[in-house]
Amino acid sequence: MSSVLYDVPGPRARRRNRLLTALCTLALLAVGLYVYRRFDARGQWDAAKWQPFGTAGLWRDFIIPGLVQTLSAAAAGMVLALAFGVVFAVARLSDRWWLRVPAGAAVEFCRAVPLLLMIFFVFYGLPFVIEAPVPAFWAVVTGLTLYNGSVLAEAFRAGINAVPRGQSEAAYAIGMRKGQVLRYVLVPQAARAMLPVIVSQLVVLLKDTALGYIIAYPELLERGVNEVAANHGNVVAAALVAGALYICVNGGLTLFAGWLERRTRRSGRTTARPVRVPDAPTAAV
Amino acid sequence: MRLSRTLAVLTGLALALGFSGACGGGSGGGSGGSGPAQTGVVGKAQQSRKLVIGVKADQPGLGLQTGSRYEGFDIEIAKIVAKDLGVDESGIEWKTTTTPNREAFIQQGTVDLVVATYTINDERKKKVSFAGPYYVAGQDLLVKTDNADITGPEALDGKKVCSVTGSTPAKRIQTEHPKAHLQLFDAYSKCVEALGQGSVDAVTTDDIILAGYAAQPQFAGKFKVVGKPFSTEPYGIGLKKGDKSSCEKINAILTAAASDGRYKAAWDATLGRSGKPAPTLDTSKLTSCE
Amino acid sequence: MHVFSDPANRAVYLSSFLLILKLTGAAGVIALVFGVVLAAMRVSPVPVLRGFGTAWVNVFRNTPLTLIIFFCYFGLFVNLGVTYSDDDIDLNNFWLGVTGLAAYTAAFVCETVRSGINTVPAGQADAARALGMTFGQTLRLVVLPQATRSVVAPFGSILIALAKNATIVGTIGVLESASVMRQLINDNGDAVIPIFLVFAGTFVALLVPTGYLFGWLAKRLAVRR
16 A cells, blocks of 8 residues: 555655655664763763673573563463453343443443553552452452453454354354354354454553552562662663563564464454454553 | 353353452462461461561662572561571561552561561551661761752752652651652662762662662762761561560560670671671660550 | 542542643644654655654554653653753653653554555555655545544544553652552552542543544544445
8 A cells, every 4th residue: 555655756756765765864863873972971881781781690580580470470461361351252242231231331441440550459459458468460460351351352242243244144044042153153263363363462461561560569670670770770771671672572472463363364264354453453551 | 041051150260260369369478367366477487487578679788689689687687586586597488578568568468577678657557566676767868979059858948859659758858848849769779870860969768778879889989878867767677466476576586686796797797888887776765566 | 438528638639630631631642643753654655764663663562651651751851861841840750751651652643544544445545646646645635534534443542541551650750640549548548449449430431431432433434435
């Protein structure tokens, strides 16, 4: 489509493009140089700040454990969110209003409340109510489950609705009940189309685990930035390293999601069109 | 009908999973929980030879996590107390606590004791009990070495001061020096970085914590503690409210450590390395364990 | 409910939500403008601009917002000296937060606009070029008007996500709803559930109707092909 927006460049267009390219490159380089020099003036590129990252000890004691905690919270959150999503999607598709309406209300509620608010409530508030401790891990995972579970519930609903009507009509025609239609016809086909959505939701989950550091859950930001900085005084350097790690992990997952989407479209094992839930690609924290 | 039954079972399972996850996970964290408070910390130490102690992980000299170990004055005091309660160093599980969640951790049983630059004050006494104090610090200011205007808290009007959310020093600035501009972060390391780059004029917390940061090799010569403490911050050992017997036992341990030299040894091994001589523990000021 | 009969608590509750609304509004407008610019960069014939747009989107979509807000304070403000207000820390932090939110949200706006551009049938752009329109004219007169009508629904969810993300600005000391709620819970341990319900309920009351509004708008503005 984008190549349709402009013609194959003629000599004047080529000249203009080259001029624009040169100007933009110069502008970007100037900004980059400025940032580099200002950071340098503040001593952010000092060897003392970056040298700890060359030692294996730092990685072994701070960054890797932090990363492991991040990934385990994300994994637990993903499993529970999937379960939550399936249950509530089926409930919202039910013919019985007393299942459909409360499920709908719960999903809308969980999607509207900020994740940080939910985490704060579970971590600081719930213990006053149930008079038992709530470890930071479960506070983070509960919040993640409720929010991402509701997004997935909506996605599953859209996925099931994306299977062409002919499939379910044929199933009813041969006498299947609603439960059987769901189980044997709709969900298997929808599930294959849902895989890319699930993986991109995993990216969102991983980013959301970063909120755990606010309640001192020892994930990457808490261990890799706060504690490393307390030891070596290199807050900005540590944050840059943590950011790079996040970009690598999430970028990898996004590429995987894209590959999955291409494979699903090609495999032809499902009649459902690959679903892009309106929320999923734009779902932020 | 089969669908609704399966659905009901599934929903029930999911709910049970969710709730057990939220609540049951707690049993893994805190072993004190809502169990018999009569035996309390002392009882637990004797029976299981294990204790969970909450400490700070980002305060050099007092409680700092350096790789796989925790080091600092608070850690040494905690080890002394645990030893006399019958728990070896290997039986101690250290848990990182941050300023805003110390009371919550004690109340919920996530930790048995808190030795984390924990200032005793009336508001906290409503929620937890305190043994000690084992050290008396004072709120002070950390400024750049060449800063001559900030000589004390009265000079803070219009200046930018940094502290940590929910800490006593932050609250004191808010109530007693409202004309100062308060910047809040979640960790002191960020405050110190901001101070080093000049975006805040001072960092405020207990003088001993400030000294710990100023003494770190990467900050050598850059900062100075103003040296005019404007409050008294008695550091206590936090434990579950009402656990009077354990509290009295801990006070007895502190008294013993003060007289047989272990207190001084703990100081010399950690904060004493900055050259400051060991303070004497005033055993007459120990709490009455209300 | 005694917590909210205290006027001081009521005042801080209201001011925190006002902050959230202001953050959302300011960041939303900036993100919209910048997001469209980014999208134009990504489809432009200049390779450097395309690369910059792609890099921006990839960096900001894969980094947690907490880190981005952190870099706004420590990178932009502390190291680069980008200061919005010399004296007023709160105002400075507010605008630093807006910058971070806008930069983050613009990446999502860009992707949405791009997919919106892709929903416009290629024939439309073909016909525009056959008539001799330039890149700018094609975009402005033919493609974007149709594209914007199909992106209304995703924009709604971006706005809702932005309002929720505004709570993260609390990590640099801005007193928004989540920080205020945490403080109130810690000070009033006996009224935890009412406090949570009030704060959560306010968000629900603000955001659920917004979602329905955008859904209705999308249906009304949908391009009938």
